[in-house]
Amino acid sequence: MRTVVVDSSRSAYAKLKPVPLDDVRLQDSFWAPRIQTLLKVTIPTQYRLLEETGRLDNFRRAAGKVSGPFRGLVFNDSDVYKWIEAASYALAYEYDSHVERMVDQVAEEVAAAQDEDGYLNTYFTFEKRNERWKNLRDLHEMYCAGHLFQAAVARHRAQGKRDLLDVSLRFADHIYKVFGPEGREGVDGHPEVEMALVELYREVGRREYLELAHLLIERRGRGLIGGSPYHLDHLPFKRLSELTGHAVRALYLCCGATDVYMETGDPELREALERLWRDLVERKMYVTGGVGSRYEGEAIGEAYELPNERAYAETCAAVANVMWNWRMLLATGEARFADVMELALYNGALAGISLSGDRYFYVNPLADRGGHRRQTWFECACCPPNIARLIAYTPAMIYAKSVDGIYLNLYAANKARIELEDGSVYLEQRTVYPWEGVVEVKVKPEGLDEFPLFLRIPGWTRKARVEVNGRGLEHVNPGSYVKVERRWREGDVVRLVFEMGPLLLEAHPHVTYNTCRVAIRHGPLIYCLEQPDNVYDVWDLAIVPGQLDVEWRPDLLGGVNVVKGAALYFDSSKWAGRLYAPAGSVEVTPREVEFKAIPYYSWANREPGPMIVWVKRTQ
């Protein structure tokens, strides 16, 4: 089996190749329990909700097995597909017969709903049949198809089952006939099918799917779906230099374009992707890796428009940010993409799910007064199965391979056996990352001995040290991969030490929301102040820059490092009844206190209360 997520194995223009996720066995206390929760809680509860909300009945209805109206939103099929994808990857990581039975049954229901001509979408059946492919901008038909393809590929890679793959090939052939080079000009309002088609191409080798994906990207900017920046349809993709509009759509489009680039090497795609990536990380991304500043249109805002209380930062957008940067990393082997991937994974995305595994955020504010709480489900339920599939395939992103060597992208205690051309390598990571910045990698070559290891030195560290069997290396630069090439022998140990001491971040001065405010970073984790850990209203604290301490609290929130430091408390109740006042006229005598901060991903798992990421600072 080769359960890879994004299969760049034969992609001519990808620098890195994926490692099957089932070759990695987590042994850590961060991700391993989350995957257990995924299998035992998240996937079964989501299954029940797919059933209760009529999403599965929609397939039975399309197959003629039940009657009644279509239920829910036009893109509800995609939730079922993402759930299949999540469950398939989770099963690849760890077998669970209960989950397997659920997935097999759902796959059967899906397959039964397909039309003779290959079309499959449970909304566009019976009375809605005549509306097929009529409103590509708004009705998500290709989007749903893309999620089907990704689910089918995952199921095929993970369980070797062809049922949904055959369904997908028939549907993809249908789409190719309708919208391929000989068909109608059309693109979907919600990108997704592009990356899915490339994966389908990689899975079965049919070049027309890649051709169609490329075409769907090239067709943007011709006004086929209205020509708006909201849909990134105002300019040809290759001429874009700004990410605009709906955050998830924009990032999914970039995923698709990156996948097409890995197969075609189209240099103009690569240049556009570079411009768009810079626009995102230099101007439009939350410090958590979240994306999307606006409730209206779930949109990316202007440059530096990054409100905190009213951040939208949809969980799906953070997931998409991980997906895109994972692809950019595969394409280029550049550490900066791993940095953003890690940031969005541990913070923006992971906040989308409760520690219990059965409650979700759709919207992820960076400041709150206690009103924003995770929900068990949503009418528009894109986020729950999206964060589920991301967690399910996290093990697959820890490593990657180049032509001759092995890349360590993420750190977590695990054992892995990685196949190279001329043999395999057994690796063992010992670490309590992300809580400490020390990683020991035991290397045991099997059938080969000389190969390079590429060790990611995170961009967030100020100083890093790499030792091979106790001997330090030179030229260890944060934000790069250090190449260690040698004749390896069993028992070799590489020791990585990343200076991780918590520190305060500030934002570009044009992020007006963060003036005189700082965020706390500790390693890859962004922190927040939440009320249950603090005596005084956390919105009224101002951090005194200086010593920050870290305390490991195994009992708290599943085990977290708490960051502590000095703050001044300014009692805002002195302002009672006033909204504006002459500067300095409301006198508040500050009080010295200690503040405690917890990882952002873990907030809102206790009683409601104020929370804040960008905390005031004294000057």
Next chain:
Amino acid sequence: MRTVVVDSSRSAYAKLKPVPLDDVRLQDSFWAPRIQTLLKVTIPTQYRLLEETGRLDNFRRAAGKVSGPFRGLVFNDSDVYKWIEAASYALAYEYDSHVERMVDQVAEEVAAAQDEDGYLNTYFTFEKRNERWKNLRDLHEMYCAGHLFQAAVARHRAQGKRDLLDVSLRFADHIYKVFGPEGREGVDGHPEVEMALVELYREVGRREYLELAHLLIERRGRGLIGGSPYHLDHLPFKRLSELTGHAVRALYLCCGATDVYMETGDPELREALERLWRDLVERKMYVTGGVGSRYEGEAIGEAYELPNERAYAETCAAVANVMWNWRMLLATGEARFADVMELALYNGALAGISLSGDRYFYVNPLADRGGHRRQTWFECACCPPNIARLIAYTPAMIYAKSVDGIYLNLYAANKARIELEDGSVYLEQRTVYPWEGVVEVKVKPEGLDEFPLFLRIPGWTRKARVEVNGRGLEHVNPGSYVKVERRWREGDVVRLVFEMGPLLLEAHPHVTYNTCRVAIRHGPLIYCLEQPDNVYDVWDLAIVPGQLDVEWRPDLLGGVNVVKGAALYFDSSKWAGRLYAPAGSVEVTPREVEFKAIPYYSWANREPGPMIVWVKRTQ
């Protein structure tokens, strides 16, 4: 003629009575030229746009004079009505035969469109006739009716012409039949008809209109229009304590409730209005008097949710804030309402129209990078005629009367003859307000000699002095009316001196958007920094608290006081390529510079560039 705006003359529970606007003759350089521009530019250009956009044709179509489809939005009739109201008040102030002809013609077109049964709405004609009164929540039928009534009352009061008044009475009778005490339970999704019905009652004395207005307020909170906080339909009005939902709807509802209170004295209405007013001014109002933080739903946000770049602050909401506070002032005679009225008038509302009188803001941000510019018109064109009618009736809000005395609410050079019970008083204000805080009031009693003058001491002044014929009074408190009672003689002069020196304001600490930021206030005016007056990017300046200077610039923006002071310039380009960085790691050496600020209402009348109200400050 008694061209009053809000006729509380016989309202049993109103503390103040209005003064006809045609009894006031402006002689100032602030409002007088604006009313000239209104008559010569704004009203004629809006007339042309009402014609070009099909709004007038909609009436001709309803009357059977032209064919073709209804054009534009469902509430387009209301734009015509607001224009009539604006033009009528402007004509009351100054006769203009050209404008009068336009209004007469439009009034005739409106009257011709009325149905036999009194119903009048050009959208609900022909093919849409069956949809009348079917969707009160969304389709603005009573809202349009209300604007018709206000236009009709204005025309009747100002020109003595009954045509639209008769139309309105027929329509109001129709509404009373359908929705009165014996009719269907129903309320409109967009309040407006409530205040209009009270004015209609005041104009013609038919008590059923007041009864209906009261009923429409009492009926809220029963879920008749969905029961949402967005429509203030989740609780009975008398139990509300928070302003929520659509800003203009909420404030118009408060206007209507205040009008009903003035007629009925219902104490629970008064208490609710007090709670809602406090919620607004203590938690939800921009420093400009603007209201509404959210693009989504044009809504008032949570407490302290007052973003700057993404302020919505619809021009109509600032106009509504003036309207509501004018009514609260009439109801109570309390100076705090005059303070908010003045603030919203000179700042939030006035920014909605260009100095040239023919371009408008719908949305009024408090910070911008140069992209937000006034437009000649909007598809949803509620704001242009709303700011027009407000400017047209500004002279009417300068004075008011109590049973025995005269209230001076606003200051502007003018001559006025004010009728009291036992005679009249000739008043002359000499001042260059709002540019300086000195006002001389010459008093000449005509036919009576003993009466009190109530002089508003603005809440924005730190210190005020009042002299009568050179003799200073004691107990002159900002934010109150000073009562001066004496036997007046021709030649008496009251001299008011308000300390007006510009000062810096800060915001409640929970307005996170304004941390370490200050706004500049000079008298009633809120200032902003705009790029054309400053060398360095105004977003990169930090005001150094200290001496602020004022310079009168007759050549600039129609004549304004510029506020100047010291600032430090922090070159944000040092951050190039970075969005987040460890605190202190981006070193920027500040440079001492002078900043210049202009009144907020006057921004965006020159070349585009950055603007900011809440400027950073050094500490």
